[in-house]
Amino acid sequence: MIEVNQLTKRYGDRTAVEQLTFTVRPGQVTGFLGPNGAGKTTTLRMILGLDRPTGGTATVGKADFRSHPRGLRHVGALLDATQVHGGRSAATHLSALARSNGIPARRVEEVLQEVGLAEAARGRIGGFSLGMKQRLGIAAALLGDPPVLMFDEPINGMDPEGVLWVRRLFRRLAAEGRTVFLSSHLMSEMENTADQLVVIGRGRLIAAESVADFAARSTRGSVVVGSPQAAALAAVLTSAGASVEPQDMTGARKLTVTGLPADRIGALALEHRIPLSELTTRTASLEEAFMELTADSVEYLAGQPR
Numbered sequence: 452m453i454e455v456n457q458l459t460k461r462y463g464d465r466t467a468v469e470q471l472t473f474t475v476r477p478g479q480v481t482g483f484l485g486p487n488g489a490g491k492t493t494t495l496r497m498i499l500g501l502d503r504p505t506g507g508t509a510t511v512g513k514a515d516f517r518s519h520p521r522g523l524r525h526v527g528a529l530l531d532a533t534q535v536h537g538g539r540s541a542a543t544h545l546s547a548l549a550r551s552n553g554i555p556a557r558r559v560e561e562v563l564q565e566v567g568l569a570e571a572a573r574g575r576i577g578g579f580s581l582g583m584k585q586r587l588g589i590a591a592a593l594l595g596d597p598p599v600l601m602f603d604e605p606i607n608g609m610d611p612e613g614v615l616w617v618r619r620l621f622r623r624l625a626a627e628g629r630t631v632f633l634s635s636h637l638m639s640e641m642e643n644t645a646d647q648l649v650v651i652g653r654g655r656l657i658a659a660e661s662v663a664d665f666a667a668r669s670t671r672g673s674v675v676v677g678s679p680q681a682a683a684l685a686a687v688l689t690s691a692g693a694s695v696e697p698q699d700m701t702g703a704r705k706l707t708v709t710g711l712p713a714d715r716i717g718a719l720a721l722e723h724r725i726p727l728s729e730l731t732t733r734t735a736s737l738e739e740a741f742m743e744l745t746a747d748s749v750e751y752l753a754g755q756p757r
């Protein structure tokens with residue numbers, strides 16, 4: 452369990468994290484989402500005791516992380532996969548970590564196997580791809596067999612096979628009863644991986660709820676309607692209170708309608724003797740829900756100075 456309470460971090464007059472409060476529970480994968488610069492890494496660093504909060508607290512298993520002498524047995528974390536000594540081998544790197552954390556040496560081989568680096572274990576880390584470095588960082592996090600695991604953007608640089616592997620690994624770790632907390636700036640990465648979401652924007656909490664609840668909060672369901680008489684249909688629907696847009700630049704025969712349900716649109720078309728070629732309800736995707744809820748907190752919007 453990770454508990455964050457009123458956590459705040461300021462750098463001079465810049466506020467990176469503002470009064471964040473949330474709980475990350477065991478037995479589930481929790482996604483930590485926010486646009487670039489939202490404060491995810493800063494929050495993870497404070498939970499790990501690597502940065503000192505300006506205010507508030509972050510505890511792991513009821514204890515401040517710094518009070519645990521054998522850190523890696525308690526929390527495994529991957530923050531920046533590129534921050535490893537390039538001259539060492541993966542095996543040497545992990546062996547050093549195992550020694551300094553009082554972890555049996557046999558765990559090194561076990562985690563190397565687990566992350567698929569057994570073959571590459573004796574080669575220099577300097578020659579590793581980003582995806583391999585991510586695997587090595589995950590191996591280090593798993594080394595102490597900890598009940599709590601935190602990963603900052605773990606999927607960056609991974610190929611599709613690696614993404615699939617890492618998703619299965621996170622699901623399995625959660626099924627074993629561990630607390631699994633993953634950051635990402637992409638909702639699509641969380642859609643198939645996470646049970647719960649903590650969403651932040653500009654350092655503030657936007658949502659802390661299940662993936663399903665988060666998706667349901669997006670109000671923007673719409674209906675796609677196709678008709679050979681799209682212009683006449685648009686006029687009818689608009690006068691019935693809907694808002695109507697052509698579905699794409701070329702699709703003069705297809706409309707995206709919000710504000711009226713599909714059955715009402717069908718009834719109106721029948722009433723006005725307008726034939727329909729399509730009538731499809733679209734629920735907003737998780738990605739759309741995320742963009743909608745964080746729209747006010749994106750730091751850098753293309754083409755729109757703030």
Ligand SMILES: Nc1ncnc2c1ncn2[C@@H]1O[C@H](COP(=O)(O)OP(=O)(O)OP(=O)(O)O)[C@@H](O)[C@H]1O
Binds near residue numbers: 467487488493
């Ligand atoms: N050491 C620091 N000194 C000054 N400002 C900082 C420092 N670290 C982070 N910040 C600022 O705090 C804010 C939050 O940064 P952080 O790296 O935590 O965001 P993030 O959500 O992890 O973003 P990304 O997805 O881009 O990695 C940013 O505006 C960043 O510029």
